[in-house]
């Protein structure tokens with residue numbers, strides 16, 4: 001049997017080799033899925049294997065099917081990358097193997113979680129008294145925040161949802177923009193709030209909730225209400241008008257939740273902070289660290305302006321939870337999870353390695369590169385830019401749907417870069433997101449060149 005030290009060193013070598021291959025490897029893998037399945041599958045082994053051999057063989061079989069999301073020309077979804085300090089911290093998180101559900105299970109994890117909560121509120125300009133928790137992602141951050149909202153708006157009407165559930169409870173209405181993220185709907189569904197309870201507010205052509213339509217909706221909605229606003233629409237990157245929205249919601253007793261999965265990071269940039277002016281007046285905020293902060297998957301963030309409602313909606317107690325309540329923090333009081341990874345270490349590493357200035361630079365650099373890409377790609381024949389590139393998202397198409405899809409497929413197949421398609425205004429479009437610390441101007445040039453080549457292949461001239 002190999003010893004542990006040898007295994008860790010060899011794993012580090014494999015990891016470094018992978019990172020060094022990022023610039024050259026095809027961004028999307030070319031290996032047929034059947035080959036992956038054949039290399040990795042077969043019958044469940046009956047006998048043990050040498051651990052080092054397992055790691056080496058697994059790495060060899062897995063790597064051909066890995067998408068280079070860690071690299072500098074992956075522009076799909078909004079994936080972010082992983083800063084070097086966060087990779088080191090993530091490895092140590094694995095080695096320490098803390099189960100960060102209770103203070104007694106990991107005092108260091110607890111302390112670091114408290115620290116990153118305070119640092120993030122400071123960085124993002126959120127209220128200092130807000131409560132904070134780490135979740136798997138923005139999806140569960142929504143679940144946490146919306147469970148808190150549900151608890152609060154029902155308890156203020158004398159209904160304790162923890163005891164009484166939702167049967168016969170006052171009917172909750174959720175008022176949300178037409179371009180809200182799908183994870184909001186699923187979070188509501190998990191909380192017993194169905195689609196028929198969502199009042200959809202019209203959005204403008206950028207995907208922003210229209211404040212006048214929100215005001216009109218709130219005048220006829222009766223009973224406990226949650227309003228969901230958004231910082232960063234997933235296609236256009238547009239922002240709801242928070243100052244106006246907060247003012248409108250504050251005329252009622254509704255709860256205001258903000259989906260800021262990636263967009264709320266602009267609050268860390270002095271030059272772009274104005275995009276979220278007023279957002280600190282909301283009641284809860286859901287975000288991701290695994291997107292624009294560039295920590296490895298997975299890591300979501302949730303903040304609530306009402307810590308009492310937050311912990312009331314999440315806490316669970318058991319006699320064997322040693323010292324619960326005596327520690328600075330027991331994460332089971334703040335998240336829907338019990339056993340959980342100590343995610344605070346990677347966030348801490350990101351914030352320490354970048355500092356306030358570094359986070360701001362990362363946000364600004366990604367936005368500037370997105371702007372450059374937009375300027376160059378829109379020079380290409382038949383390219384139509386579909387959004388105001390306010391942050392790091394670029395939305396565009398080429399002529400009709402067939403051309404757009406064909407050009408996108410060619411770029412994806414080229415292996416030079418990868419981004420995904422979407423539907424915008426009922427027609428095919430391409431969406432590109434710059435959210436990785438590794439991306440440079442040269443990557444943007446190479447990506448534009450990949451589009452030029454793809455257009456050449458569809459019979460267009462690349463002369464512009």
Ligand SMILES: Cc1ncc(COP(=O)(O)O)c(C=O)c1O
Nearest residue numbers: 137138139181183234259261288
């Ligand atoms: C605006 C928005 N909200 C929520 C989410 C969900 O985040 P996660 O996949 O981390 O749960 C995303 C993911 O892309 C997003 O863009």
